Amino acid sequence: MCKSPIHDFLKLLPKCEHHIHLEGALTPPVLFQLAQRNNITLPQDDDAFQSSEFLLQRYQRFTSLDDFLHYYYIGMSVLIHASDFEALAWDYFEHASADGVHHAEVFFDPQAHTSRGVDYRTVLEGFQAACKRATQELGITTELITCYLRHLPVPDCLETFHHEAVQESYKSGEIRGIGLDSSELDFPPHLFEELYTKAKGTGLRLTSHAGEEGPSHYISSALDDLQVERIDHGIKLAGDEALMKRVATQATMLTVCPMSNVVLRCVKEIKDVPIRAFLDAGVKFSINSDDPAYFGGYILDNYCAVHEAFDLSIDEWTTIARAGIEGSWCGQTRKDEMHDAVTKLVVEWEKR
Ligand SMILES: Nc1ncnc2[nH]cnc12
Numbered sequence: 339m340c341k342s343p344i345h346d347f348l349k350l351l352p353k354c355e356h357h358i359h360l361e362g363a364l365t366p367p368v369l370f371q372l373a374q375r376n377n378i379t380l381p382q383d384d385d386a387f388q389s390s391e392f393l394l395q396r397y398q399r400f401t402s403l404d405d406f407l408h409y410y411y412i413g414m415s416v417l418i419h420a421s422d423f424e425a426l427a428w429d430y431f432e433h434a435s436a437d438g439v440h441h442a443e444v445f446f447d448p449q450a451h452t453s454r455g456v457d458y459r460t461v462l463e464g465f466q467a468a469c470k471r472a473t474q475e476l477g478i479t480t481e482l483i484t485c486y487l488r489h490l491p492v493p494d495c496l497e498t499f500h501h502e503a504v505q506e507s508y509k510s511g512e513i514r515g516i517g518l519d520s521s522e523l524d525f526p527p528h529l530f531e532e533l534y535t536k537a538k539g540t541g542l543r544l545t546s547h548a549g550e551e552g553p554s555h556y557i558s559s560a561l562d563d564l565q566v567e568r569i570d571h572g573i574k575l576a577g578d579e580a581l582m583k584r585v586a587t588q589a590t591m592l593t594v595c596p597m598s599n600v601v602l603r604c605v606k607e608i609k610d611v612p613i614r615a616f617l618d619a620g621v622k623f624s625i626n627s628d629d630p631a632y633f634g635g636y637i638l639d640n641y642c643a644v645h646e647a648f649d650l651s652i653d654e655w656t657t658i659a660r661a662g663i664e665g666s667w668c669g670q671t672r673k674d675e676m677h678d679a680v681t682k683l684v685v686e687w688e689k690r
């Protein structure tokens with residue numbers, strides 16, 4: 339937890355979270371509980387699955403994105419019933435609410451469930467129930483984003499996209515947009531051009547993971563070939579001055595995940611996440627948790643880690659919060675409400 343006096347301000351600051359994989363909110367205790375309840379056998383040949391404590395310790399030794407993904411896909415194999423998906427998402431929303439999240443745009447991976455024989459509708463029903471409760475009981479507005487798994491063949495992604503229930507959820511507006519996640523280096527964005535063209539034609543909003551482990555030209559490929567309006571992670575942008583200028587000029591928002599970047603060894607420490615470079619270049623970004631149960635922190639932990647590393651001013655934090663509001667895929671009325679809440683907090687903070 340953050341020790342700085344600004345902690346109270348950061349907690350109260352109205353936040354938008356744009357980069358959280360709901361499957362990444364599965365904590366080891368819940369994982370073991372659901373494995374038992376749903377009769378799922380976890381790997382016997384990996385000592386990490388002996389207990390919650392062992393698993394948590396293993397999470398602290400991830401060596402790369404792929405090393406993490408191995409555990410992430412095994413973990414989600416315990417999710418079977420709509421009630422499992424609902425409980426998982428609700429656990430996340432409770433943390434988000436405690437951390438001052440006002441609006442959350444949450445990812446999930448349909449192919450990771452349908453490939454195990456779990457119906458898309460079951461997954462959606464559970465997540466939607468939690469979203470509805472989050473709005474009614476916590477005042478958090480939400481949007482759902484289906485992510486496609488880039489390590490799977492493109493035809494598999496297209497088949498999922500065209501699946502009747504998936505199409506229904508796109509056309510009804512139950513799903514706001516699509517993303518692209520999973521193993522990055524061997525699967526450049528341009529491979530998914532057809533998928534993104536079709537998604538755009540369906541009226542979906544578009545984002546993609548790019549420049550997490552992959553080089554900066556994956557970011558330009560996501561912008562040019564996939565026509566995305568946001569980039570998830572995007573930290574490799576900092577090594578490319580010209581592209582950084584372009585991203586700043588066209589106001590593409592990056593959804594940065596500092597603790598994730600350290601745990602997955604994309605950077606050595608939080609200080610190496612290019613927060614200062616982005617602020618100086620006028621690049622818009624939000625700060626997010628990515629997979630909080632795996633990376634040791636929810637959104638406020640990420641805000642605090644950034645503050646400790648960069649000692650940002652109230653003005654800079656306000657700029658970050660407002661960029662997150664503007665980069666959200668909610669309506670203008672909701673954006674105005676959140677901007678007003680930021681203004682009110684800053685006025686009260688200055689009077690204290
Ligand atoms: N950080 C990440 N990068 C790519 N795919 C993911 N799926 C879940 N977390 C991810």
Ligand SMILES: [Zn+2]
Pocket residue numbers: 357359519547570628
């Ligand atoms: Zn991610």
